[in-house]
Amino acid sequence: MKNMSLPYSSESYPPIFRQPNRPLCNSKNQDLCNDEVVIGPDTLPVIDFQCINEEKLHEACADWGVFRLVNHGIPTSLLNQLHETSKQVFNYSFESKQKLFSSSPVTYFWGTPALNSKGLPLQQPKNVNWMEGFNIALSQLSSHTHADNGDKDDDPLSTSFRYLIQEYGNHQSRIAEMINKAITDRLDQGSLDDSRHCSSYLSLSTGILRVYRYPALVQPNETSWGMDVHTDSSIISILNQDLVGGLQFLRHGHWHHVHPVPNTLIVNLGDMMQAISDDKYKSVKHRVKLNKYEERLSMGYFVFPDDDTLIQSSSYKPLTYSAFRAQVQQDIKAVGYKVGLQRFRQPS
Numbered sequence: 001m002k003n004m005s006l007p008y009s010s011e012s013y014p015p016i017f018r019q020p021n022r023p024l025c026n027s028k029n030q031d032l033c034n035d036e037v038v039i040g041p042d043t044l045p046v047i048d049f050q051c052i053n054e055e056k057l058h059e060a061c062a063d064w065g066v067f068r069l070v071n072h073g074i075p076t077s078l079l080n081q082l083h084e085t086s087k088q089v090f091n092y093s094f095e096s097k098q099k100l101f102s103s104s105p106v107t108y109f110w111g112t113p114a115l116n117s118k119g120l121p122l123q124q125p126k127n128v129n130w131m132e133g134f135n136i137a138l139s140q141l142s143s144h145t146h147a148d149n150g151d152k153d154d155d156p157l158s159t160s161f162r163y164l165i166q167e168y169g170n171h172q173s174r175i176a177e178m179i180n181k182a183i184t185d186r187l188d189q190g191s192l193d194d195s196r197h198c199s200s201y202l203s204l205s206t207g208i209l210r211v212y213r214y215p216a217l218v219q220p221n222e223t224s225w226g227m228d229v230h231t232d233s234s235i236i237s238i239l240n241q242d243l244v245g246g247l248q249f250l251r252h253g254h255w256h257h258v259h260p261v262p263n264t265l266i267v268n269l270g271d272m273m274q275a276i277s278d279d280k281y282k283s284v285k286h287r288v289k290l291n292k293y294e295e296r297l298s299m300g301y302f303v304f305p306d307d308d309t310l311i312q313s314s315s316y317k318p319l320t321y322s323a324f325r326a327q328v329q330q331d332i333k334a335v336g337y338k339v340g341l342q343r344f345r346q347p348s
């Protein structure tokens with residue numbers, strides 16, 4: 001995908017993100033802006049979607065909890081169009097974004113990735129994450145794109161944004177289903193219980209897409225993160241970033257920078273996969289660092305079990321995704337952060 005370098009408009013950012021001395025990044029000073037861009041091979045395991053090596057996949061899931069996916073079959077033209085259109089939609093004024101995307105299936109949010117079931121922030125963030133985003137409930141999008149959507153559909157750009165997202169979402173479901181099967185087949189083979197089919201936990205109708213923009217920050221300090229350290233609650237997450245970089249994953253106590261490589265996706269495992277696999281596979285910690293010169297665009301697809309499907313394992317008390325989500329939301333409100341799977345761990 002291309003690294004788009006539209007000049008941003010300051011009014012498009014949430015007010016507290018607006019900085020008077022922010023360097024302007026556009027095609028004329030591209031050289032200056034690119035000095036933090038690193039493209040090239042990195043240490044992340046690579047999985048070829050067209051010919052999945054099960055042994056390599058198993059190692060990546062057990063040792064890293066994340067891998068790079070190549071040959072995924074999403075047309076480059078779709079990736080480029082989606083990035084370009086997302087940039088344009090992010091460039092709407094802050095107020096227009098709030099107005100145009102105020103209710104499901106597409107909601108606008110900023111400052112925190114912790115959203116409620118309506119796609120709106122759970123609460124005013126205590127520690128601001130320097131990002132804004134759109135949350136899209138994919139299964140609701142198709143009926144909504146065709147249905148009468150009042151005057152919101154009069155905006156041609158947001159209409160094409162919705163269509164592109166729908167097409168991209170279909171590719172994400174296709175990839176998630178296949179990857180989930182390849183990962184869980186291995187778990188089922190190793191299980192003594194014939195009735196346990198780990199692949200069946202994944203429910204494609206739960207898929208959500210998030211599109212993020214992270215501002216350039218002149219003076220990042222230790223507490224200013226694009227997205228603070230976290231694990232995803234999903235079974236599988238699929239990330240797609242532009243060429244700015246900033247995504248980092250924790251492995252064996254060290255942070256690994258994920259180099260931006262065009263036309264590749266990053267697949268990481270979430271808490272539900274860790275529970276389903278009975279701790280064989282890792283829900284990997286990750287975070288996003290801000291870039292001093294350039295804003296960053298990324299997209300994440302997240303897929304979960306159905307709300308009431310019971311997940312049983314020897315490491316955790318029986319849990320459903322809805323109970324897990326309720327506990328996460330309660331912890332964020334009460335203690336200010338996600339405690340996560342630890343809350344459900346069986347006493348040893």
Ligand SMILES: O=C(O)CCC(=O)C(=O)O
Pocket residue numbers: 113210212227232239241247286287288298299300
């Ligand atoms: O922006 C990114 O690359 C990562 C986003 C992320 O980790 C998340 O949404 O959970």
Ligand SMILES: [Fe+2]
Pocket residue numbers: 230231232286
């Ligand atoms: Fe994440």
